[in-house]
Amino acid sequence: MDSDCLEGWKEIAKYIRRIARTAQRLEKEGNLPVRRYPGRVKSRVYAHRSELDAWLLHGAETIRVQIQDDLVPTPAGPFERRLLFSYPGGNASAIRLWGAGTAYVACDRLFVEYEHKPYLIPQELRKEARERVARLEADARMLNKLFFDGPCVRIMRWHQNQTAPAEQDTLSLVLGPVGWYDFEGTNGLICEEKRQAYAYSKYVDLPTIQKGNLEQGCHLSNIVGNVITVFTCDGNIGYQRRGQRSFVGPDVLSTTVDENVNRYKDDQGRRDSNSAGYVQARPGRDNSYRPKGVPHPLAAVRRGIEHEMSPRLLEHIDQFGIKLTGFAFSLDYLNADLLWLVLADVTSEKFTKLRCEHPGVEMDEGRIKFVQASFGSKSTQELLSQPDWFATGKASVVRAIELITNYKPGARPADVFDILAEAR
Numbered sequence: 001m002d003s004d005c006l007e008g009w010k011e012i013a014k015y016i017r018r019i020a021r022t023a024q025r026l027e028k029e030g031n032l033p034v035r036r037y038p039g040r041v042k043s044r045v046y047a048h049r050s051e052l053d054a055w056l057l058h059g060a061e062t063i064r065v066q067i068q069d070d071l072v073p074t075p076a077g078p079f080e081r082r083l084l085f086s087y088p089g090g091n092a093s094a095i096r097l098w099g100a101g102t103a104y105v106a107c108d109r110l111f112v113e114y115e116h117k118p119y120l121i122p123q124e125l126r127k128e129a130r131e132r133v134a135r136l137e138a139d140a141r142m143l144n145k146l147f148f149d150g151p152c153v154r155i156m157r158w159h160q161n162q163t164a165p166a167e168q169d170t171l172s173l174v175l176g177p178v179g180w181y182d183f184e185g186t187n188g189l190i191c192e193e194k195r196q197a198y199a200y201s202k203y204v205d206l207p208t209i210q211k212g213n214l215e216q217g218c219h220l221s222n223i224v225g226n227v228i229t230v231f232t233c234d235g236n237i238g239y240q241r242r243g244q245r246s247f248v249g250p251d252v253l254s255t256t257v258d259e260n261v262n263r264y265k266d267d268q269g270r271r272d273s274n275s276a277g278y279v280q281a282r283p284g285r286d287n288s289y290r291p292k293g294v295p296h297p298l299a300a301v302r303r304g305i306e307h308e309m310s311p312r313l314l315e316h317i318d319q320f321g322i323k324l325t326g327f328a329f330s331l332d333y334l335n336a337d338l339l340w341l342v343l344a345d346v347t348s349e350k351f352t353k354l355r356c357e358h359p360g361v362e363m364d365e366g367r368i369k370f371v372q373a374s375f376g377s378k379s380t381q382e383l384l385s386q387p388d389w390f391a392t393g394k395a396s397v398v399r400a401i402e403l404i405t406n407y408k409p410g411a412r413p414a415d416v417f418d419i420l421a422e423a424r
Helices: 008-015 020-029 049-058 078-082 123-143 180-192 196-203 206-210 297-309 311-316 348-357 378-384 391-407 413-422
Strands: 005-007 045-048 062-067 070-075 084-087 090-098 110-114 151-161 170-179 225-232 236-242 253-255 257-260 322-330 336-344 366-372
Touching: 005 008, 005 049, 008 020, 008 045, 008 049, 045 049, 049 196, 084 391, 090 151, 090 206, 090 391, 110 297, 123 180, 170 180, 180 196, 225 253, 225 297, 225 348, 225 391, 225 413, 236 348, 236 391, 253 257, 253 391, 257 297, 297 311, 297 322, 297 336, 297 348, 311 348, 322 391, 336 391, 336 413, 348 366, 366 378, 378 391, 391 413
Parallel strands: 110 170, 225 336
Antiparallel strands: 005 045, 062 070, 084 090, 090 322, 151 170, 225 236, 225 257, 236 253, 236 366, 322 336
8 A cells, every 4th residue: 555645534534633524524625635536335535645734734724715606725824815816895816926006017018038948747637637638628529619729828937126106117027838738737627626725735836936936836837818807988897707618617707808828829020910910720730839929918918809809999999008907826727817907998888889899709708797997886896796706807807996996096987097098
């Protein structure tokens, strides 16, 4: 028998100094890392001492991470808890790496580099990752859903340089390659099986991430998404309930647009593409693409607005109307996302009309609605209290309202729009 292995509830309970009934409850409510033998009578259980040690080390102090309709305990000490995206009435289950108060980065203060260094899935996850991807491919064919190995990027390193006032911050990113199947095989697997508590303690080193090294601080795929909140001139912000064709989180709440950086579509060095151009991806060949230039998050943001909203919407966004407001580490999918605020000089009603009359090619990604950009609004509080949010989607909405509220305290959101729209 493996010396690291404990057999049955009695041995497991004795090791963690609990009775068997308590251990069984902790498996259901506290994510105690217990395994079951496949095909055995009465599903005999076992556990590894090393995993129980990690649970004992981190499990005493947890936060409750909201993932669709389930509460998943994820280890977080006071240091991490303090960094959640909090607002009057609650928080988003994402750690704030950068972005608070009136700070933001306009397009001319975001600096991006690219290093073509392939990502390697941790050895112990590779078999499960292959099996999950094969299952999802089969499901996609059967259900007519979108699922292919797109050439995405990960953030390897980041650096924020603050030169007072906060509006003059700069942010530097070093990006590297990662495939969508890498993300689904690692982070998607962990989220599906609700193994965040174990994965957080094994694969995530938050202090290293906060110092700027995501490559060393997170050994999961760390695919980078752009989580975009649209702010309209009548003082409203958009959110979406994702469509059924979406493979990640169908029918889940998120921000207005959610778009990953694509090494092919967003490569600013390619002659046959521009920052908002659409290039059809070719399944099965995409992840081998090596950029000729630098795949840029801002290009992905513009592409997401054009494709998921309306190409006509870009006509109502000024040069400095797209602002990076934050950088968050999600506690549901355990990856880093960039949070954006897009100032669209239309009312929320006209936005909806534009999207209906001039829809983007990916309009079925989600259903867009609007609420007032204020924590004091009852409808906004009711929206934020809903349980089925993507962690960084909620963080983007919270961060957007936080910036709007702090930028000119006491002013109406519609008045703040005019000020922010002119700010570089």
